[in-house]
Amino acid sequence: MDLLRFTTAGSVDDGKSTLIGRLLYDSKSIFEDQLEAVEQSSKKRGDEEVNLALLTDGLKAEREQGITIDVAYRYFATPKRKFIIADTPGHIQYTRNMVTGASTADLAIILIDARKGVIEQTKRHSFIANLLRIQHVVVAVNKMDLVDYSEERFNEIVEEFEELASRLGNIVNIKAIPISALRGDNVVDTSENTPWYQGGSLLYHLENVYVGGVENHVEARFPVQWVIRPHSNEWHDFRGFAGRVAGGVFKPGDEVLALPSGFKSTVKSIHSADGELAEAFAPQSVSITLTDEIDISRGDMIVKPNNPPHSTQDLEAMVCWFGDTPMAARGKYIIRHTEQETKAMVQSLDYQVDVNTFHKLDEVETLKMNDIGRIKVRTAKALHVDSYSKNRHTGSFILIDPQTNATVAAGMII
Template sequence: MDLLRFTTAGSVDDGKSTLIGRLLYDSKSIFEDQLEAMEESSRRRGDENVNLALLTDGLKAEREQGITIDVAYRYFATPKRKFIIADTPGHTQYTRNMVTGASTANLAIILIDARKGVIEQTKRHSFIANLLRIQHLVVAVNKMDLVDYSEEVYQKIVQDFRNFASRLDNIVEITDIPISALNGDNVVDKSENMPWYQGPTFLYHLEHVYVGGEENHVDARFPVQWVIRPMSDEWHDFRGYAGRVAGGVFKPGDEVTVLPSGFKTRVKAIHSPDGEKAEAFAPQSVCITLTEEIDISRGDTLVKTNNPPQVSQDIEAMICWFSNKPMPPHAKFVLRHTTQETKAIIQDVKYHVDINTLHKIEGVDSFSMNDIGRISLRTATPLIHDSYRRNRITGSFILIDPGTNETVAAGMII
């Protein structure tokens, strides 16, 4: 079975949780006991209809305030596909969760309230989806029932959005669908209220959209995670390198270079408890043995000799700031990249991006929560990396505040 990971983004009250609830409800992915519990809560709260948002709003505070605070992961399957939904909140202060959900998604749903049209949050979320290299967008224009199912209103919103999105260079494909999550129009079943709309329903599109592998199958990269040494009689001299292929394909006999040391050797075998494998590709987790004994440890990376990555201590990157404490100028951080951890110092803040206009704001030297911008930083040890555009795994990093251990920023290498 195929797997599609998507993320939903929207503003407060534009009905995102209701849409997901509707999707699960109409595709019969909600169980009877969940429905009973929901009906019971709705009744207690005095809601007129069953409040489908209660299905995703799992935490106490969320139920009390009627808003989504944290990323919730939802699962459902149809005979065509299994789906993982990262349901992310639309509040300004929780943008970090939107970035989190987007980092592992193949597709993003941008939800727009038909009465409000394209607003700041819509642009912010689209920009983040693009920044994190999500190639497929679904623009769901919701609450069509509240604008009398007007085609004119819908077309204007679609046009406004396309005008904005033409500047988002990573987006490969956009599909627009007019829906009413509350009433179920065009979610799973085709709406009788919008005969002017000839396109697919929301679920049909998710089931059929072609999503090419996000993995890079060209540049062979294997960050070593753990060294396996059984020290047993049976496996006396066994020394295997465990990790998850971050890009490309490895086969026994391939010449590889160990970075950062630069030693060259060959792949002897690719092991698994089910027997040796003929090849390993992203995102498989495997164990590789080499023909020569070389000193290799966690944080080192095996690459094919004829296709090396960048190896550098000076990094240019776009970052998104998560912490509610602003970044001090020339701050020092712990940087995590693949299986490597090193120290990093911010050398320069180049600019912020105004997410409404996509204009650069220069002359800034710090970051506050939700700021997105370009920096240059220097690391204590070289990063074995590719650009994020080329490889999401070897091109991404997080910054950790060494004082609080909090993850304060996410970075994408340029």
């Protein structure tokens, strides 16, 4: 069974948490004691019906305010597919949380209130989904029960969103579905209330959408996490390089190049928890042995000589600022890229993006929490990078404040 990671996005009170609760409830993916706890909480709160949003909104502040604050991950499966859901907040002050939750997603569900249509937060979340190269988007037009399941209103919103998406470059597959998360219309089962809608339910689409091609299986990348040297008689001479394949395919007999040393060797064998493998590809975690004794340590990268990554100390990237303290001009930070860590300095801020209008703000001098902008970074030693558009793993990084050890930014290399 394959795995689909998806995220929800939308404005405040558009029904993201309720939708996920409905998905879990109607697909029989919650335990009886969980349902009983939610029913009791709903009664205490004075809700007229069982509040399915409480299945994901677990923080006390979330339940008190009826909003999502932190990213909540939920797992469920059907006979066709396994799913990991990231329920992300809609408030503008939690933009960084949405970036975090959506960074590993293959698909985004963007909820739109049928009464309000496309609003500023719809534009913001669409921009972020585009920035993170989420190519598959489901436009879930929610609360159709409050507009009498109007086909005309649904078509208006879809047309408005498609015009918005035409200004973005990475969203290639848009599926629009009229739903009511509260009533369950077109969430797990198709609804009789929308006879004019001929498509499948949301769950049907999630089970059948093809999201292949997310991983880069062309350019071979293997960041080394650890060198395995077991001190045992059985594995006396074993020296393996453990890590997670970030791109391409490795097979025994392949010629490889070690970075940054530049030494070449040949793959001798590939090991996993299940034994030896004939090949390894992203995103498998394996241990690779080489025919030659080469000095390779944590942070180095094993690649193929015909398509190596770009080794550079100068990076241009789009970043979302996470830190409470604004980005300092020529500020010094620690950069963590794959398994490598080194010192870095922000050389310049090219522009900030107004995520509501997509305009570039050139006169801005710094980035504050939740701001998104383009920066230039200089690192103390060369990093082996790809553009984020080619490889999510080798094209992304985080910046860390050396004083507090807090993550202050997430970056996507251009």
